[in-house]
Amino acid sequence: MDTGPSRLGLMPKTPGPIKLWIRLTLPGVGQIGPGKIELLRKIREHKSISAAAREMKMSYRRAWLLVDDLNAAFRQPVVEKWMGGKSRGGATLTPTGEKLVESYDAVVARADSANRALLDELSGFTTRPRA
């Protein structure tokens, strides 16, 4: 059994401020965390689910399933896919998708700003306080 630092997700020695990792829990719908949001960002950037999947080192199938999940969670689709044309199909974020990414970023920013003083204080109690 691995009992080394990596077992619990300990990171390399790069001291810095305590950060918040946030997932939205939608009861009866699902969960949306940094991974799905990053996938949406990559889809927007590349206009392609397969290119986004490649960049995130996940299978095309997994990316599709995550997108379908997100689409099923909202009244309007989050990602729009099209077939054909010179680029042999592509994908982009819908207004709901843009709203989701924007909301997620706002949630993280506000949660951080509401807690920055407290997190910096707590950091002083750790063995690697902020630089």
Place this chain on the structure above:
Amino acid sequence: MDTGPSRLGLMPKTPGPIKLWIRLTLPGVGQIGPGKIELLRKIREHKSISAAAREMKMSYRRAWLLVDDLNAAFRQPVVEKWMGGKSRGGATLTPTGEKLVESYDAVVARADSANRALLDELSGFTTRPRA
């Protein structure tokens, strides 16, 4: 391959407000999320790591490793263990441990309150908006 709702952690049909699931990321130290905090609460409640582990359905060994991890992350221990006596040993939270649990709860409460309106608005876009 399971492609049903449980694959991505979808929950039973219990609509309610969007909630935040938060983990503290301490660069160079580790991560602290609801699981470790819950373990600390159970240790406080039962004055025992083994009883806490039992209630959380984790092995005693895993609970010990998590506690050791937490202790190593802070300048002062988070959990204090003692041996012997009528109760054959026990454990309790130190002031640093109390501070950590209290800080974590405050972070979650503030993050929620800073984002409540936004999360409720986003909830209206989902297929299961709040009741």
